[in-house]
Amino acid sequence: MTQDMYAGASETSEGKVFTVTGQDWDSIVEGLAExxxxxxxxxxxxxxxxxxxxxxxxxxxxxxxxxxxxxCGIGYLHTGIEKNTEYRSWVQGTTFVTRMDYxxxxxxxxxxxxxxxxxxxxxxxxxxxxxxxxxxxxxxxxISSHLVCIATGGMEIGALTxxxxxxxxRELVLDLFELITxxxxxxxxxxxxxxxxxxxxxxxxxxxxxxxxxxxxxxEYADLCNANPIFRARLDGVGHLDLEGxxxxxxxxxxxxxxxxAWDLRKTEPYCGYEDYDFDVQxxxxxxxxxxxxxxxxxxxxxxxxxxxxxxxxxxxxxxxVMVADKKIAWPxxxxxxxxxxxxxLDHIRHIMGESMEGLIHHFKLVTEGFRVPPGQAYVxxxxxxxxxxxxxxxDGGTRPFRVHxxxxxxxxxxxxxxxxxxxxxxxxxxxxxxxxxxxxxxDR
Amino acid sequence: xxxxxxxxxxxxxGPEQPAVEQSPENLPAPxxxxxxxxxxxxxxxxxxxxxxxxxxxxVAPIVFPAPAxxxxxxxxxxxxxxxxxxxxxxVVHRGEITFxxxxxxxxxxxxxxxxxxxxxFEFCAGVSGVHYPDDKGNELHAVYHLLSMTHNxxxxxxxxxxxxxxxxxxxxxxxxxxxxxxxETYDMFGIIFDGHPALTRILMPDDWPGHPQRKDYPLGGxxxxxxxxxxxxxxxxxxxx
Numbered sequence: 001m002t003q004d005m006y007a008g009a010s011e012t013s014e015g016k017v018f019t020v021t022g023q024d025w026d027s028i029v030e031g032l033a034e035x036x037x038x039x040x041x042x043x044x045x046x047x048x049x050x051x052x053x054x055x056x057x058x059x060x061x062x063x064x065x066x067x068x069x070x071x072c073g074i075g076y077l078h079t080g081i082e083k084n085t086e087y088r089s090w091v092q093g094t095t096f097v098t099r100m101d102y103x104x105x106x107x108x109x110x111x112x113x114x115x116x117x118x119x120x121x122x123x124x125x126x127x128x129x130x131x132x133x134x135x136x137x138x139x140x141x142x143i144s145s146h147l148v149c150i151a152t153g154g155m156e157i158g159a160l161t162x163x164x165x166x167x168x169x170r171e172l173v174l175d176l177f178e179l180i181t182x183x184x185x186x187x188x189x190x191x192x193x194x195x196x197x198x199x200x201x202x203x204x205x206x207x208x209x210x211x212x213x214x215x216x217x218x219x220e221y222a223d224l225c226n227a228n229p230i231f232r233a234r235l236d237g238v239g240h241l242d243l244e245g246x247x248x249x250x251x252x253x254x255x256x257x258x259x260x261x262a263w264d265l266r267k268t269e270p271y272c273g274y275e276d277y278d279f280d281v282q283x284x285x286x287x288x289x290x291x292x293x294x295x296x297x298x299x300x301x302x303x304x305x306x307x308x309x310x311x312x313x314x315x316x317x318x319x320x321x322v323m324v325a326d327k328k329i330a331w332p333x334x335x336x337x338x339x340x341x342x343x344x345x346l347d348h349i350r351h352i353m354g355e356s357m358e359g360l361i362h363h364f365k366l367v368t369e370g371f372r373v374p375p376g377q378a379y380v381x382x383x384x385x386x387x388x389x390x391x392x393x394x395x396d397g398g399t400r401p402f403r404v405h406x407x408x409x410x411x412x413x414x415x416x417x418x419x420x421x422x423x424x425x426x427x428x429x430x431x432x433x434x435x436x437x438x439x440x441x442x443x444d445r
Numbered sequence: 446x447x448x449x450x451x452x453x454x455x456x457x458x459g460p461e462q463p464a465v466e467q468s469p470e471n472l473p474a475p476x477x478x479x480x481x482x483x484x485x486x487x488x489x490x491x492x493x494x495x496x497x498x499x500x501x502x503x504v505a506p507i508v509f510p511a512p513a514x515x516x517x518x519x520x521x522x523x524x525x526x527x528x529x530x531x532x533x534x535x536v537v538h539r540g541e542i543t544f545x546x547x548x549x550x551x552x553x554x555x556x557x558x559x560x561x562x563x564x565x566f567e568f569c570a571g572v573s574g575v576h577y578p579d580d581k582g583n584e585l586h587a588v589y590h591l592l593s594m595t596h597n598x599x600x601x602x603x604x605x606x607x608x609x610x611x612x613x614x615x616x617x618x619x620x621x622x623x624x625x626x627x628x629e630t631y632d633m634f635g636i637i638f639d640g641h642p643a644l645t646r647i648l649m650p651d652d653w654p655g656h657p658q659r660k661d662y663p664l665g666g667x668x669x670x671x672x673x674x675x676x677x678x679x680x681x682x683x684x685x686x
Contacts, residue, residue, distance in 0.1 A: 074648065075648040080657065118539050118540075250569060250621075250623075251622075269599075378541060
């Protein structure tokens with residue numbers, strides 16, 4: 001055995017510990033051959049292993065290739081977002097929470113803003129156009145999130161083409177986000193009271209072109225994967241979790257619907273006007289990773305249906321307000337595209353600097369101090385791509401949140417790792433976790 | 446239990462006023478019906494600066510929504526009937542109902558809510574801790590959001606315990622999903638969930654001192670320098686609240 005300063009073997013009180021970083025697996029094989037009486041090994045997988053879906057650490061006890069115990073170590077991406085929001089205004093909160101589950105930023109913003117609006121008691125005053133834009137952005141986001149799930153899930157089992165085409169299509173969605181919000185991720189676009197700004201010119205045409213293109217591209221995934229014997233061999237029956245287990249563990253979203261239970265908050269507790277859209281809740285009945293893959297494919301079709309309807313409605317809402325009329329809550333600053341990119345609207349600057357002293361004071365007070373939110377607590381859950389996402393908001397009547405807690409579905413769903421992978425093969429652990437689609441930004445917050 | 450009951454403040458008995466009967470809803474609530482948690486002082490929420498406005502002496506109590514009286518309306522009363530005897534205050538605010546529960550009753554209440562066919566709250570969205578340092582004797586709150594998928598109803602349970610004795614029975618036996626949620630609340634607030642199978646830290650490192658989400662735990666951060674000026678970290682900046 002060659003001596004490596006970064007990888008090697010050492011004796012500890014727990015037994016012999018090997019550190020391998022790749023291409024040096026021989027050291028383990030040789031080391032175990034010396035002590036062949038015990039087949040049991042504890043493998044520490046991650047937190048930087050490319051197949052663990054982000055900075056997730058898996059502690060696996062294996063006998064041969066069978067996993068006897070699986071535990072998750074999380075917290076490697078904990079950034080204290082919930083604590084930080086307590087030191088910012090209610091509007092600034094959207095800038096923080098959008099960074100939690102970075103693959104579904106609009107959902108984080110939406111549940112947060114719906115909660116703030118409930119505490120402000122302005123739920124009925126949100127303009128129709130703002131709600132339709134929220135739905136449009138959330139459904140586009142659902143597609144991009146499911147695409148990443150399918151793409152990385154494919155990559156993890158060696159289906160690299162699934163990864164490349166998944167990210168290819170996701171890029172189209174991110175281009176739309178960039179066009180509408182100015183940013184590809186971390187938009188802070190949905191604000192308490194509405195959305196930050198109106199749709200830019202030409203956005204609806206781009207969205208329609210995207211829908212038309214996706215209708216051609218989505219069947220490619222089905223052709224490539226649905227009946228592919230290698231793909232099916234890796235996914236069929238893997239990560240099995242039935243309705244009873246799912247309910248006990250509080251798992252929601254595609255994993256719940258893969259057991260055949262059509263629970264979708266967009267239908268059962270509609271928000272943002274989801275009751276006005278025509279779409280179906282997709283289910284599957286195999287309770288396994290393959291079912292969850294097919295379910296996500298089907299959900300993307302449903303999202304396309306909703307996007308088409310939302311685009312149709314937006315075409316009839318040109319020039320309608322996108323922010324609540326109450327000037328004590330609505331963000332005063334208006335944005336516009338200038339020669340050097342997006343910035344404050346020159347008309348607005350002229351108004352507050354040249355025409356209206358009151359306008360300037362109003363702008364200054366709302367931007368620096370913010371609005372007060374009556375004391376109380378609210379929880380408005382929404383159906384994120386991963387399940388029930390809800391923000392528990394507590395206000396003490398101040399201009400800053402007293403407490404913001406996110407019930408993130410990734411965090412809850414990841415608890416299913418043990419039951420899904422214990423007793424199975426070590427290679428199936430990766431597939432099982434990929435079918436849960438955890439995003440560590442949401443798990444650790 | 447019995448000591449708690451001795452401490453209950455008797456209803457203030459004022460002189461009879463005819464106006465009370467005519468418009469009871471316009472009267473300010475009696476002191477024991479308002480949940481005041483702390484007070485807000487001054488006009489601008491900023492301290493340490495020379496406030497010459499004359500408003501620096503303002504003191505405004507922070508008043509949370511008052512407990513509701515029966516009937517709560519709709520199915521709220523069905524749930525309340527089933528839990529009769531186990532409930533503390535019930536708050537209905539913005540269309541959401543909160544049942545305050547004593548910690549001794551929590552497991553029993555949760556079990557009833559989950560198993561009674563008329564209730565069937567089979568889904569728990571976890572526990573969220575809240576630290577109210579000014580709510581003397583009830584500093585730490587644990588908030589559970591329950592959902593009945595059968596009846597499509599949502600309720601909230603709230604348990605409050607003193608900082609000096611931060612013990613709450615674990616709900617993992619009733620809702621296994623609370624395993625990680627209770628670990629997180631322990632990690633962040635120091636609430637000890639008795640009976641949890643392995644109550645260890647989950648987000649912070651195992652050897653971390655303190656519980657970061659408590660209000661007495663500083664946010665941290667360093668001052669930022671820019672062109673000779675220095676901006677203090679967010680929790681030390683002059684700010685409004």
